[in-house]
Amino acid sequence: MTDAAADPDTPPVPPPSPWNRARPARVSGAPARPALTRGRIVDAAFTVLDREGYEGLTMRRVAAVLGVTVSALYAHVSSKDELVELMYTRLFDGFTMPAPDPERWQEQVREYAHFGRRRLTEHRDMARISMAHAPFTAELLPHVEGVLAIFRAAGLPDRIAAEAGDLISTYIDGFVLEESLWQDRMAAHGGDGSAGGGSGDGRGMAEQMRDYLASLPAEDFPHLHALAGLMVTDSSDDRFDIGLEIILRGLASYLPDERREGAENGKDGKGENDKKDKS
Amino acid sequence: MTDAAADPDTPPVPPPSPWNRARPARVSGAPARPALTRGRIVDAAFTVLDREGYEGLTMRRVAAVLGVTVSALYAHVSSKDELVELMYTRLFDGFTMPAPDPERWQEQVREYAHFGRRRLTEHRDMARISMAHAPFTAELLPHVEGVLAIFRAAGLPDRIAAEAGDLISTYIDGFVLEESLWQDRMAAHGGDGSAGGGSGDGRGMAEQMRDYLASLPAEDFPHLHALAGLMVTDSSDDRFDIGLEIILRGLASYLPDERREGAENGKDGKGENDKKDKS
DNA sequence: GGTCGCGGGAGAACAGTGTTCACCGCTGGC
Protein backbone atom coordinates (compact mmCIF):
# COMPACT_ATOMS: atom_id res chain seq x y z
CA MET A 1 0.00 0.00 0.00
CA THR A 2 1.04 3.62 -0.19
CA ASP A 3 3.49 5.23 2.10
CA ALA A 4 2.11 7.06 5.09
CA ALA A 5 4.25 10.01 4.10
CA ALA A 6 1.64 10.91 1.52
CA ASP A 7 -0.87 11.65 4.22
CA PRO A 8 -2.56 15.04 3.80
CA ASP A 9 -2.50 15.57 7.55
CA THR A 10 1.24 15.76 7.66
CA PRO A 11 2.26 17.99 4.79
CA PRO A 12 5.90 18.65 4.01
CA VAL A 13 6.42 19.19 7.76
CA PRO A 14 10.12 20.14 7.73
CA PRO A 15 12.41 17.94 9.82
CA PRO A 16 12.13 18.93 13.48
CA SER A 17 15.11 21.08 14.24
CA PRO A 18 17.24 19.54 17.02
CA TRP A 19 16.47 22.42 19.30
CA ASN A 20 12.82 22.96 19.98
CA ARG A 21 11.93 19.34 19.37
CA ALA A 22 8.30 19.02 20.09
CA ARG A 23 8.21 15.80 22.10
CA PRO A 24 11.23 14.50 24.06
CA ALA A 25 10.78 11.03 22.65
CA ARG A 26 9.29 9.19 25.60
CA VAL A 27 11.99 8.80 28.23
CA SER A 28 11.32 5.39 29.76
CA GLY A 29 10.49 1.96 28.41
CA ALA A 30 7.07 2.84 27.13
CA PRO A 31 6.24 1.41 23.71
CA ALA A 32 6.85 4.87 22.31
CA ARG A 33 4.13 4.40 19.73
CA PRO A 34 4.01 7.16 17.17
CA ALA A 35 1.24 9.68 17.31
CA LEU A 36 -2.16 8.67 16.05
CA THR A 37 -2.95 10.14 12.67
CA ARG A 38 -5.51 9.59 9.97
CA GLY A 39 -2.87 7.91 7.87
CA ARG A 40 -1.96 5.37 10.54
CA ILE A 41 -5.62 4.67 11.19
CA VAL A 42 -6.20 3.95 7.53
CA ASP A 43 -3.16 1.67 7.49
CA ALA A 44 -4.55 -0.25 10.43
CA ALA A 45 -7.92 -0.47 8.75
CA PHE A 46 -6.29 -2.12 5.77
CA THR A 47 -4.59 -4.76 7.88
CA VAL A 48 -7.94 -5.51 9.52
CA LEU A 49 -9.61 -5.64 6.12
CA ASP A 50 -7.04 -8.06 4.75
CA ARG A 51 -7.27 -10.28 7.79
CA GLU A 52 -11.01 -10.28 8.51
CA GLY A 53 -12.68 -9.14 5.33
CA TYR A 54 -15.18 -6.36 4.93
CA GLU A 55 -17.73 -7.89 7.29
CA GLY A 56 -15.08 -8.03 9.98
CA LEU A 57 -13.88 -4.49 9.49
CA THR A 58 -14.76 -3.03 12.86
CA MET A 59 -13.79 0.15 14.62
CA ARG A 60 -12.88 -1.85 17.69
CA ARG A 61 -10.61 -4.12 15.71
CA VAL A 62 -8.91 -1.20 14.01
CA ALA A 63 -8.31 0.34 17.42
CA ALA A 64 -6.93 -2.95 18.70
CA VAL A 65 -4.38 -3.11 15.88
CA LEU A 66 -3.14 0.31 16.94
CA GLY A 67 -3.19 -0.62 20.62
CA VAL A 68 -5.71 2.09 21.31
CA THR A 69 -9.32 2.38 22.41
CA VAL A 70 -12.19 2.93 20.03
CA SER A 71 -12.98 6.42 21.12
CA ALA A 72 -9.46 7.52 20.29
CA LEU A 73 -10.23 6.88 16.64
CA TYR A 74 -13.16 9.24 16.65
CA ALA A 75 -10.85 12.12 17.45
CA HIS A 76 -9.33 11.76 13.97
CA VAL A 77 -12.15 10.21 11.98
CA SER A 78 -15.71 11.33 12.25
CA SER A 79 -17.34 7.99 11.48
CA LYS A 80 -16.72 4.57 10.05
CA ASP A 81 -18.11 5.76 6.75
CA GLU A 82 -15.46 8.43 6.59
CA LEU A 83 -12.77 5.89 7.37
CA VAL A 84 -13.96 3.65 4.56
CA GLU A 85 -14.01 6.63 2.26
CA LEU A 86 -10.42 7.39 3.16
CA MET A 87 -9.56 3.80 2.28
CA TYR A 88 -11.31 4.24 -1.03
CA THR A 89 -9.28 7.35 -1.78
CA ARG A 90 -6.08 5.37 -1.38
CA LEU A 91 -7.04 3.37 -4.43
CA PHE A 92 -5.75 6.06 -6.72
CA ASP A 93 -2.68 7.02 -4.71
CA GLY A 94 0.43 7.16 -6.76
CA PHE A 95 -1.22 6.90 -10.13
CA THR A 96 -1.05 9.94 -12.35
CA MET A 97 -3.06 9.90 -15.51
CA PRO A 98 -0.80 10.05 -18.55
CA ALA A 99 -1.13 12.89 -21.01
CA PRO A 100 -3.54 11.77 -23.72
CA ASP A 101 -1.89 10.34 -26.81
CA PRO A 102 -4.51 9.90 -29.56
CA GLU A 103 -2.40 7.25 -31.27
CA ARG A 104 -2.26 5.10 -28.17
CA TRP A 105 -5.60 5.78 -26.51
CA GLN A 106 -6.58 2.13 -26.35
CA GLU A 107 -3.26 1.20 -24.82
CA GLN A 108 -3.63 3.99 -22.30
CA VAL A 109 -7.06 2.79 -21.29
CA ARG A 110 -5.73 -0.74 -20.92
CA GLU A 111 -2.98 0.45 -18.64
CA TYR A 112 -5.47 2.37 -16.55
CA ALA A 113 -7.74 -0.66 -16.29
CA HIS A 114 -4.91 -2.99 -15.38
CA PHE A 115 -3.68 -0.63 -12.73
CA GLY A 116 -7.17 -0.37 -11.31
CA ARG A 117 -7.65 -4.09 -11.20
CA ARG A 118 -4.29 -4.65 -9.55
CA ARG A 119 -5.07 -2.08 -6.89
CA LEU A 120 -8.47 -3.61 -6.30
CA THR A 121 -7.08 -7.11 -5.90
CA GLU A 122 -4.33 -6.00 -3.58
CA HIS A 123 -6.72 -5.80 -0.65
CA ARG A 124 -9.43 -8.24 0.19
CA ASP A 125 -12.97 -7.05 -0.47
CA MET A 126 -11.62 -3.80 -1.82
CA ALA A 127 -13.91 -4.03 -4.83
CA ARG A 128 -16.92 -4.00 -2.54
CA ILE A 129 -15.75 -0.72 -1.09
CA SER A 130 -14.94 0.76 -4.46
CA MET A 131 -18.27 -0.21 -5.93
CA ALA A 132 -20.17 1.58 -3.21
CA HIS A 133 -18.37 4.88 -3.76
CA ALA A 134 -18.35 7.31 -6.64
CA PRO A 135 -15.12 9.13 -7.48
CA PHE A 136 -16.57 12.57 -6.97
CA THR A 137 -14.50 13.67 -4.03
CA ALA A 138 -12.09 16.50 -4.62
CA GLU A 139 -9.01 14.27 -4.69
CA LEU A 140 -10.47 11.90 -7.24
CA LEU A 141 -11.88 14.30 -9.78
CA PRO A 142 -8.49 14.73 -11.50
CA HIS A 143 -8.51 11.06 -12.39
CA VAL A 144 -11.96 11.28 -13.91
CA GLU A 145 -10.77 14.30 -15.80
CA GLY A 146 -7.75 12.37 -17.06
CA VAL A 147 -9.85 9.51 -18.41
CA LEU A 148 -12.17 11.95 -20.10
CA ALA A 149 -9.18 13.66 -21.68
CA ILE A 150 -7.98 10.41 -23.22
CA PHE A 151 -11.34 9.63 -24.75
CA ARG A 152 -11.91 13.08 -26.14
CA ALA A 153 -8.40 13.32 -27.53
CA ALA A 154 -8.96 10.01 -29.27
CA GLY A 155 -11.82 11.61 -31.14
CA LEU A 156 -14.81 10.02 -29.50
CA PRO A 157 -18.05 12.02 -29.68
CA ASP A 158 -18.76 13.86 -26.46
CA ARG A 159 -21.85 11.83 -25.71
CA ILE A 160 -19.81 8.63 -25.88
CA ALA A 161 -16.80 9.97 -24.02
CA ALA A 162 -19.00 11.11 -21.16
CA GLU A 163 -20.29 7.58 -20.76
CA ALA A 164 -17.09 5.69 -21.44
CA GLY A 165 -15.43 6.57 -18.17
CA ASP A 166 -18.28 5.26 -16.10
CA LEU A 167 -18.49 2.17 -18.27
CA ILE A 168 -14.84 1.29 -17.75
CA SER A 169 -14.89 1.98 -14.02
CA THR A 170 -18.02 -0.05 -13.55
CA TYR A 171 -16.49 -2.89 -15.51
CA ILE A 172 -13.32 -2.95 -13.43
CA ASP A 173 -15.16 -2.80 -10.12
CA GLY A 174 -17.76 -5.33 -11.16
CA PHE A 175 -15.26 -7.78 -12.53
CA VAL A 176 -13.08 -7.81 -9.45
CA LEU A 177 -16.10 -7.90 -7.17
CA GLU A 178 -17.49 -10.96 -8.88
CA GLU A 179 -14.05 -12.53 -8.78
CA SER A 180 -13.89 -12.11 -5.03
CA LEU A 181 -17.45 -13.32 -4.54
CA TRP A 182 -16.56 -16.61 -6.13
CA GLN A 183 -13.59 -16.98 -3.87
CA ASP A 184 -15.73 -16.24 -0.83
CA ARG A 185 -18.40 -18.68 -1.85
CA MET A 186 -15.86 -21.38 -2.50
CA ALA A 187 -14.05 -20.75 0.74
CA ALA A 188 -17.36 -20.81 2.62
CA HIS A 189 -18.85 -24.18 1.85
CA GLY A 190 -16.51 -26.92 0.78
CA GLY A 191 -13.49 -24.69 0.93
CA ASP A 192 -10.77 -27.10 1.98
CA GLY A 193 -12.46 -30.24 0.87
CA SER A 194 -9.51 -31.12 -1.29
CA ALA A 195 -5.97 -31.54 -0.15
CA GLY A 196 -3.51 -28.72 0.18
CA GLY A 197 -3.67 -25.16 1.41
CA GLY A 198 -7.29 -24.20 1.84
CA SER A 199 -7.38 -20.49 1.13
CA GLY A 200 -4.81 -20.78 -1.60
CA ASP A 201 -4.48 -19.38 -5.07
CA GLY A 202 -7.92 -20.32 -6.31
CA ARG A 203 -6.85 -23.06 -8.63
CA GLY A 204 -8.85 -25.68 -6.81
CA MET A 205 -11.82 -23.39 -6.59
CA ALA A 206 -11.87 -22.80 -10.32
CA GLU A 207 -11.84 -26.53 -10.85
CA GLN A 208 -14.73 -27.03 -8.47
CA MET A 209 -16.81 -24.36 -10.17
CA ARG A 210 -15.97 -25.67 -13.61
CA ASP A 211 -16.88 -29.17 -12.58
CA TYR A 212 -20.18 -27.94 -11.22
CA LEU A 213 -21.09 -26.15 -14.43
CA ALA A 214 -19.93 -29.09 -16.53
CA SER A 215 -22.03 -31.41 -14.38
CA LEU A 216 -25.22 -29.60 -15.34
CA PRO A 217 -27.50 -31.76 -17.51
CA ALA A 218 -26.53 -31.04 -21.08
CA GLU A 219 -30.10 -31.23 -22.31
CA ASP A 220 -31.31 -28.52 -19.93
CA PHE A 221 -28.25 -26.29 -20.01
CA PRO A 222 -26.44 -26.97 -23.27
CA HIS A 223 -24.57 -23.67 -23.40
CA LEU A 224 -23.63 -23.48 -19.75
CA HIS A 225 -22.45 -27.06 -20.05
CA ALA A 226 -20.45 -26.38 -23.18
CA LEU A 227 -18.85 -23.14 -22.04
CA ALA A 228 -18.01 -24.25 -18.52
CA GLY A 229 -14.34 -24.34 -19.34
CA LEU A 230 -14.44 -20.80 -20.68
CA MET A 231 -16.60 -19.15 -18.04
CA VAL A 232 -14.34 -19.96 -15.16
CA THR A 233 -10.67 -20.18 -15.86
CA ASP A 234 -7.61 -20.72 -13.74
CA SER A 235 -6.47 -17.18 -14.23
CA SER A 236 -9.04 -14.46 -14.64
CA ASP A 237 -6.58 -12.29 -16.53
CA ASP A 238 -7.71 -13.50 -19.92
CA ARG A 239 -11.37 -13.01 -19.09
CA PHE A 240 -10.67 -9.50 -17.88
CA ASP A 241 -8.85 -8.62 -21.06
CA ILE A 242 -11.62 -10.04 -23.22
CA GLY A 243 -14.29 -7.93 -21.56
CA LEU A 244 -12.07 -4.88 -21.77
CA GLU A 245 -11.48 -5.55 -25.45
CA ILE A 246 -15.22 -5.77 -26.11
CA ILE A 247 -15.70 -2.35 -24.60
CA LEU A 248 -12.74 -0.86 -26.45
CA ARG A 249 -14.02 -2.19 -29.76
CA GLY A 250 -17.42 -0.75 -29.04
CA LEU A 251 -15.87 2.61 -28.32
CA ALA A 252 -13.69 2.45 -31.41
CA SER A 253 -16.78 1.94 -33.54
CA TYR A 254 -17.73 5.52 -32.78
CA LEU A 255 -14.49 6.90 -34.17
CA PRO A 256 -14.45 8.71 -37.51
CA ASP A 257 -13.38 6.30 -40.21
CA GLU A 258 -9.91 7.72 -40.72
CA ARG A 259 -9.10 7.20 -37.05
CA ARG A 260 -10.26 3.64 -36.95
CA GLU A 261 -7.26 2.31 -38.81
CA GLY A 262 -5.60 -0.24 -36.63
CA ALA A 263 -8.07 0.32 -33.90
CA GLU A 264 -10.18 -2.79 -33.94
CA ASN A 265 -7.24 -5.16 -34.06
CA GLY A 266 -5.59 -3.36 -31.25
CA LYS A 267 -4.13 -6.19 -29.23
CA ASP A 268 -4.68 -9.56 -30.78
CA GLY A 269 -5.24 -9.28 -34.46
CA LYS A 270 -7.55 -12.24 -34.58
CA GLY A 271 -11.30 -12.12 -34.51
CA GLU A 272 -11.09 -13.85 -37.79
CA ASN A 273 -12.30 -11.15 -40.10
CA ASP A 274 -13.09 -7.95 -38.35
CA LYS A 275 -10.57 -5.83 -40.13
CA LYS A 276 -11.10 -4.33 -43.53
CA ASP A 277 -14.64 -3.53 -42.45
CA LYS A 278 -16.28 -0.70 -44.28
CA SER A 279 -13.64 -1.07 -46.93
CA MET B 1 -42.97 -6.12 -6.93
CA THR B 2 -44.47 -9.49 -7.63
CA ASP B 3 -47.83 -10.45 -6.35
CA ALA B 4 -47.92 -12.58 -3.27
CA ALA B 5 -50.08 -15.02 -5.19
CA ALA B 6 -47.02 -16.07 -7.15
CA ASP B 7 -45.36 -17.30 -4.01
CA PRO B 8 -44.14 -20.87 -4.27
CA ASP B 9 -45.08 -21.54 -0.68
CA THR B 10 -48.76 -20.94 -1.29
CA PRO B 11 -49.58 -22.54 -4.62
CA PRO B 12 -52.96 -22.09 -6.30
CA VAL B 13 -54.60 -22.77 -2.92
CA PRO B 14 -58.27 -23.13 -3.98
CA PRO B 15 -60.76 -20.98 -2.08
CA PRO B 16 -61.48 -22.62 1.26
CA SER B 17 -64.78 -24.42 0.98
CA PRO B 18 -67.29 -23.13 3.56
CA TRP B 19 -67.39 -26.48 5.27
CA ASN B 20 -64.12 -27.83 6.48
CA ARG B 21 -62.59 -24.41 6.83
CA ALA B 22 -59.23 -25.05 8.29
CA ARG B 23 -59.12 -22.36 10.88
CA PRO B 24 -62.30 -21.01 12.50
CA ALA B 25 -61.24 -17.50 11.57
CA ARG B 26 -60.19 -16.32 14.98
CA VAL B 27 -63.38 -15.80 16.95
CA SER B 28 -62.67 -12.56 18.75
CA GLY B 29 -61.20 -9.24 17.64
CA ALA B 30 -57.75 -10.60 16.91
CA PRO B 31 -56.18 -9.32 13.67
CA ALA B 32 -56.64 -12.78 12.15
CA ARG B 33 -53.30 -12.53 10.40
CA PRO B 34 -52.54 -15.18 7.81
CA ALA B 35 -49.90 -17.79 8.48
CA LEU B 36 -46.28 -16.76 8.30
CA THR B 37 -44.51 -18.01 5.20
CA ARG B 38 -41.25 -17.31 3.45
CA GLY B 39 -43.14 -15.45 0.77
CA ARG B 40 -44.84 -13.11 3.22
CA ILE B 41 -41.55 -12.49 4.98
CA VAL B 42 -39.90 -11.52 1.72
CA ASP B 43 -42.83 -9.21 0.94
CA ALA B 44 -42.42 -7.53 4.29
CA ALA B 45 -38.70 -7.22 3.72
CA PHE B 46 -39.40 -5.35 0.50
CA THR B 47 -41.67 -2.87 2.20
CA VAL B 48 -39.00 -2.25 4.82
CA LEU B 49 -36.38 -1.88 2.10
CA ASP B 50 -38.46 0.65 0.21
CA ARG B 51 -39.19 2.63 3.33
CA GLU B 52 -35.85 2.55 5.13
CA GLY B 53 -33.26 1.64 2.54
CA TYR B 54 -30.72 -1.12 2.72
CA GLU B 55 -29.04 0.21 5.84
CA GLY B 56 -32.39 0.17 7.60
CA LEU B 57 -33.32 -3.32 6.50
CA THR B 58 -33.48 -5.03 9.86
CA MET B 59 -34.88 -8.32 11.02
CA ARG B 60 -36.71 -6.54 13.81
CA ARG B 61 -38.31 -4.11 11.41
CA VAL B 62 -39.35 -6.89 9.07
CA ALA B 63 -40.93 -8.65 12.02
CA ALA B 64 -42.68 -5.46 13.06
CA VAL B 65 -44.27 -5.07 9.63
CA LEU B 66 -45.71 -8.54 10.02
CA GLY B 67 -46.77 -7.89 13.60
CA VAL B 68 -44.54 -10.67 14.82
CA THR B 69 -41.42 -11.07 16.93
CA VAL B 70 -37.98 -11.46 15.47
CA SER B 71 -37.48 -15.02 16.50
CA ALA B 72 -40.58 -16.04 14.60
CA LEU B 73 -38.79 -15.16 11.39
CA TYR B 74 -35.99 -17.54 12.10
CA ALA B 75 -38.39 -20.44 11.96
CA HIS B 76 -38.76 -19.81 8.22
CA VAL B 77 -35.53 -18.14 7.28
CA SER B 78 -32.17 -19.31 8.53
CA SER B 79 -30.44 -15.95 8.53
CA LYS B 80 -30.64 -12.43 7.24
CA ASP B 81 -28.31 -13.38 4.43
CA GLU B 82 -30.75 -16.01 3.28
CA LEU B 83 -33.57 -13.50 3.41
CA VAL B 84 -31.63 -11.08 1.25
CA GLU B 85 -30.83 -13.89 -1.14
CA LEU B 86 -34.53 -14.66 -1.42
CA MET B 87 -35.13 -11.02 -2.25
CA TYR B 88 -32.45 -11.23 -4.90
CA THR B 89 -34.12 -14.25 -6.47
CA ARG B 90 -37.33 -12.28 -6.90
CA LEU B 91 -35.51 -10.06 -9.36
CA PHE B 92 -36.02 -12.56 -12.13
CA ASP B 93 -39.53 -13.59 -11.22
CA GLY B 94 -41.89 -13.59 -14.14
CA PHE B 95 -39.27 -13.09 -16.81
CA THR B 96 -38.73 -15.93 -19.21
CA MET B 97 -35.86 -15.69 -21.60
CA PRO B 98 -37.09 -15.57 -25.20
CA ALA B 99 -35.99 -18.21 -27.68
CA PRO B 100 -32.91 -16.92 -29.44
CA ASP B 101 -33.55 -15.21 -32.75
CA PRO B 102 -30.23 -14.61 -34.53
CA GLU B 103 -31.74 -11.81 -36.60
CA ARG B 104 -32.85 -9.92 -33.51
CA TRP B 105 -30.15 -10.75 -30.98
CA GLN B 106 -29.31 -7.14 -30.25
CA GLU B 107 -32.94 -6.28 -29.72
CA GLN B 108 -33.33 -9.28 -27.44
CA VAL B 109 -30.37 -8.19 -25.35
CA ARG B 110 -31.79 -4.69 -25.13
CA GLU B 111 -35.10 -6.03 -23.90
CA TYR B 112 -33.34 -8.13 -21.30
CA ALA B 113 -31.29 -5.16 -20.13
CA HIS B 114 -34.27 -2.86 -19.94
CA PHE B 115 -36.23 -5.40 -17.98
CA GLY B 116 -33.33 -5.82 -15.59
CA ARG B 117 -32.95 -2.11 -15.04
CA ARG B 118 -36.66 -1.66 -14.47
CA ARG B 119 -36.70 -4.43 -11.90
CA LEU B 120 -33.68 -2.99 -10.19
CA THR B 121 -35.15 0.50 -9.98
CA GLU B 122 -38.45 -0.74 -8.69
CA HIS B 123 -37.08 -1.20 -5.19
CA ARG B 124 -34.79 1.16 -3.39
CA ASP B 125 -31.18 -0.04 -3.04
CA MET B 126 -32.02 -3.17 -4.97
CA ALA B 127 -28.92 -2.74 -7.11
CA ARG B 128 -26.75 -2.96 -4.02
CA ILE B 129 -28.27 -6.33 -3.25
CA SER B 130 -28.01 -7.55 -6.81
CA MET B 131 -24.40 -6.51 -7.12
CA ALA B 132 -23.38 -8.52 -4.10
CA HIS B 133 -24.89 -11.75 -5.43
CA ALA B 134 -24.00 -13.95 -8.35
CA PRO B 135 -26.80 -15.67 -10.28
CA PHE B 136 -25.52 -19.15 -9.62
CA THR B 137 -28.35 -20.46 -7.54
CA ALA B 138 -30.45 -23.19 -9.03
CA GLU B 139 -33.40 -20.92 -9.86
CA LEU B 140 -31.26 -18.40 -11.65
CA LEU B 141 -29.14 -20.62 -13.84
CA PRO B 142 -31.84 -20.86 -16.53
CA HIS B 143 -31.58 -17.14 -17.09
CA VAL B 144 -27.84 -17.27 -17.50
CA GLU B 145 -28.37 -20.14 -19.90
CA GLY B 146 -30.88 -18.08 -21.85
CA VAL B 147 -28.52 -15.15 -22.29
CA LEU B 148 -25.76 -17.48 -23.38
CA ALA B 149 -28.11 -19.03 -25.91
CA ILE B 150 -28.83 -15.65 -27.49
CA PHE B 151 -25.16 -14.80 -27.87
CA ARG B 152 -24.17 -18.15 -29.30
CA ALA B 153 -27.10 -18.24 -31.68
CA ALA B 154 -26.07 -14.81 -32.91
CA GLY B 155 -22.77 -16.29 -33.97
CA LEU B 156 -20.41 -14.87 -31.37
CA PRO B 157 -17.25 -16.87 -30.71
CA ASP B 158 -17.53 -18.97 -27.58
CA ARG B 159 -14.84 -17.03 -25.79
CA ILE B 160 -16.76 -13.83 -26.33
CA ALA B 161 -20.18 -15.26 -25.56
CA ALA B 162 -18.91 -16.65 -22.26
CA GLU B 163 -17.85 -13.18 -21.21
CA ALA B 164 -20.73 -11.20 -22.68
CA GLY B 165 -23.32 -12.31 -20.14
CA ASP B 166 -21.23 -11.19 -17.21
CA LEU B 167 -20.41 -7.96 -18.95
CA ILE B 168 -24.05 -7.08 -19.50
CA SER B 169 -25.14 -8.05 -16.01
CA THR B 170 -22.32 -6.11 -14.45
CA TYR B 171 -23.22 -3.10 -16.54
CA ILE B 172 -26.86 -3.16 -15.53
CA ASP B 173 -26.12 -3.58 -11.84
CA GLY B 174 -23.35 -1.03 -11.84
CA PHE B 175 -25.34 1.55 -13.72
CA VAL B 176 -28.36 1.38 -11.45
CA LEU B 177 -26.17 1.27 -8.37
CA GLU B 178 -24.37 4.43 -9.34
CA GLU B 179 -27.70 6.00 -10.18
CA SER B 180 -28.99 5.32 -6.69
CA LEU B 181 -25.76 6.44 -5.05
CA TRP B 182 -26.16 9.86 -6.57
CA GLN B 183 -29.69 10.08 -5.31
CA ASP B 184 -28.59 9.09 -1.83
CA ARG B 185 -25.75 11.57 -1.79
CA MET B 186 -27.98 14.35 -2.98
CA ALA B 187 -30.68 13.50 -0.50
CA ALA B 188 -28.14 13.35 2.32
CA HIS B 189 -26.49 16.76 2.31
CA GLY B 190 -28.48 19.58 0.86
CA GLY B 191 -31.39 17.37 0.05
CA ASP B 192 -34.35 19.63 0.68
CA GLY B 193 -32.44 22.85 0.49
CA SER B 194 -34.65 24.00 -2.32
CA ALA B 195 -38.38 24.33 -2.23
CA GLY B 196 -40.75 21.51 -2.94
CA GLY B 197 -40.88 17.83 -2.11
CA GLY B 198 -37.47 16.77 -0.86
CA SER B 199 -37.19 13.16 -1.94
CA GLY B 200 -38.78 13.86 -5.28
CA ASP B 201 -38.08 12.74 -8.78
CA GLY B 202 -34.44 13.74 -8.90
CA ARG B 203 -34.78 16.64 -11.25
CA GLY B 204 -33.41 19.08 -8.73
CA MET B 205 -30.60 16.70 -7.84
CA ALA B 206 -29.45 16.41 -11.43
CA GLU B 207 -29.35 20.15 -11.66
CA GLN B 208 -27.31 20.43 -8.50
CA MET B 209 -24.79 17.88 -9.70
CA ARG B 210 -24.57 19.46 -13.12
CA ASP B 211 -24.06 22.86 -11.59
CA TYR B 212 -21.31 21.49 -9.41
CA LEU B 213 -19.45 19.96 -12.32
CA ALA B 214 -19.97 23.04 -14.43
CA SER B 215 -18.64 25.16 -11.59
CA LEU B 216 -15.27 23.43 -11.69
CA PRO B 217 -12.49 25.71 -12.88
CA ALA B 218 -12.31 25.28 -16.65
CA GLU B 219 -8.54 25.53 -16.72
CA ASP B 220 -8.06 22.62 -14.30
CA PHE B 221 -10.94 20.44 -15.46
CA PRO B 222 -11.68 21.39 -19.04
CA HIS B 223 -13.37 18.12 -19.99
CA LEU B 224 -15.36 17.66 -16.82
CA HIS B 225 -16.45 21.26 -17.18
CA ALA B 226 -17.41 20.86 -20.81
CA LEU B 227 -19.22 17.56 -20.45
CA ALA B 228 -21.10 18.40 -17.27
CA GLY B 229 -24.37 18.59 -19.15
CA LEU B 230 -23.81 15.16 -20.69
CA MET B 231 -22.55 13.29 -17.64
CA VAL B 232 -25.58 13.92 -15.51
CA THR B 233 -28.87 14.23 -17.29
CA ASP B 234 -32.43 14.65 -16.15
CA SER B 235 -33.33 11.18 -17.25
CA SER B 236 -30.73 8.45 -17.09
CA ASP B 237 -32.46 6.47 -19.79
CA ASP B 238 -30.37 7.91 -22.57
CA ARG B 239 -27.13 7.32 -20.73
CA PHE B 240 -28.13 3.75 -20.05
CA ASP B 241 -28.87 3.14 -23.70
CA ILE B 242 -25.60 4.68 -24.81
CA GLY B 243 -23.53 2.42 -22.59
CA LEU B 244 -25.56 -0.57 -23.69
CA GLU B 245 -25.00 0.36 -27.31
CA ILE B 246 -21.25 0.61 -26.80
CA ILE B 247 -21.20 -2.93 -25.48
CA LEU B 248 -23.44 -4.24 -28.24
CA ARG B 249 -21.24 -2.67 -30.90
CA GLY B 250 -18.20 -4.21 -29.31
CA LEU B 251 -19.85 -7.60 -29.35
CA ALA B 252 -21.00 -7.15 -32.93
CA SER B 253 -17.43 -6.51 -34.00
CA TYR B 254 -16.71 -10.16 -33.29
CA LEU B 255 -19.37 -11.38 -35.70
CA PRO B 256 -18.44 -12.89 -39.05
CA ASP B 257 -18.84 -10.30 -41.79
CA GLU B 258 -21.99 -11.69 -43.32
CA ARG B 259 -23.73 -11.42 -40.00
CA ARG B 260 -22.65 -7.89 -39.31
CA GLU B 261 -24.95 -6.37 -41.86
CA GLY B 262 -27.14 -3.93 -40.07
CA ALA B 263 -25.45 -4.65 -36.81
CA GLU B 264 -23.51 -1.49 -36.14
CA ASN B 265 -26.43 0.73 -36.91
CA GLY B 266 -28.74 -1.41 -34.96
CA LYS B 267 -30.60 1.36 -33.25
CA ASP B 268 -29.36 4.72 -34.28
CA GLY B 269 -27.20 5.61 -37.20
CA LYS B 270 -23.55 4.85 -37.03
CA GLY B 271 -20.36 6.70 -36.38
CA GLU B 272 -19.70 10.32 -35.94
CA ASN B 273 -23.01 11.65 -37.09
CA ASP B 274 -25.39 9.64 -35.04
CA LYS B 275 -27.06 12.56 -33.47
CA LYS B 276 -29.02 14.82 -35.76
CA ASP B 277 -32.21 13.33 -34.43
CA LYS B 278 -32.74 15.69 -31.50
CA SER B 279 -35.09 17.61 -33.72
C1' DG C 1 9.44 27.31 39.43
C1' DG C 2 4.81 26.79 39.88
C1' DT C 3 0.42 26.82 37.90
C1' DC C 4 -2.90 26.58 34.31
C1' DG C 5 -4.83 24.98 29.94
C1' DC C 6 -5.93 21.59 27.17
C1' DG C 7 -5.70 18.08 23.96
C1' DG C 8 -5.45 13.17 23.29
C1' DG C 9 -6.53 9.07 24.91
C1' DA C 10 -9.24 5.79 28.41
C1' DG C 11 -13.25 3.62 29.92
C1' DA C 12 -17.96 3.11 30.46
C1' DA C 13 -22.33 3.67 28.60
C1' DC C 14 -26.31 3.77 25.06
C1' DA C 15 -29.05 2.27 21.46
C1' DG C 16 -29.36 -0.93 18.11
C1' DT C 17 -27.89 -5.17 15.45
C1' DG C 18 -28.19 -10.66 14.21
C1' DT C 19 -29.01 -14.82 16.44
C1' DT C 20 -30.40 -18.34 19.95
C1' DC C 21 -32.81 -20.36 23.69
C1' DA C 22 -36.28 -21.90 26.96
C1' DC C 23 -40.93 -21.37 27.41
C1' DC C 24 -46.01 -21.52 26.32
C1' DG C 25 -50.79 -21.49 23.98
C1' DC C 26 -53.23 -23.16 20.79
C1' DT C 27 -54.44 -26.47 17.36
C1' DG C 28 -55.44 -31.18 15.29
C1' DG C 29 -55.58 -36.05 15.96
C1' DC C 30 -56.49 -39.90 18.91
Add this chain to the structure above:
DNA sequence: GCCAGCGGTGAACACTGTTCTCCCGCGACC
Protein backbone atom coordinates in the same frame (compact mmCIF):
# COMPACT_ATOMS: atom_id res chain seq x y z
C1' DG D 1 -60.84 -35.36 27.15
C1' DC D 2 -56.10 -35.80 26.58
C1' DC D 3 -51.78 -35.21 24.44
C1' DA D 4 -48.09 -34.09 20.97
C1' DG D 5 -46.26 -30.70 18.58
C1' DC D 6 -46.06 -26.63 15.67
C1' DG D 7 -45.52 -21.76 15.69
C1' DG D 8 -44.93 -17.84 17.94
C1' DT D 9 -43.15 -15.25 22.39
C1' DG D 10 -39.90 -12.78 25.25
C1' DA D 11 -35.61 -12.57 27.21
C1' DA D 12 -30.95 -13.09 26.63
C1' DC D 13 -26.05 -13.03 24.34
C1' DA D 14 -22.36 -11.15 21.92
C1' DC D 15 -21.61 -7.90 19.05
C1' DT D 16 -21.79 -3.28 16.43
C1' DG D 17 -21.11 2.27 15.80
C1' DT D 18 -21.11 6.25 18.48
C1' DT D 19 -20.91 9.45 22.48
C1' DC D 20 -20.12 10.96 27.01
C1' DT D 21 -17.30 11.99 30.97
C1' DC D 22 -13.01 11.82 33.03
C1' DC D 23 -8.11 12.08 33.67
C1' DC D 24 -3.26 12.00 32.73
C1' DG D 25 0.69 14.44 30.99
C1' DC D 26 2.57 17.60 28.43
C1' DG D 27 3.56 22.68 26.75
C1' DA D 28 2.87 27.40 27.65
C1' DC D 29 2.43 31.25 30.55
C1' DC D 30 3.10 34.29 34.64
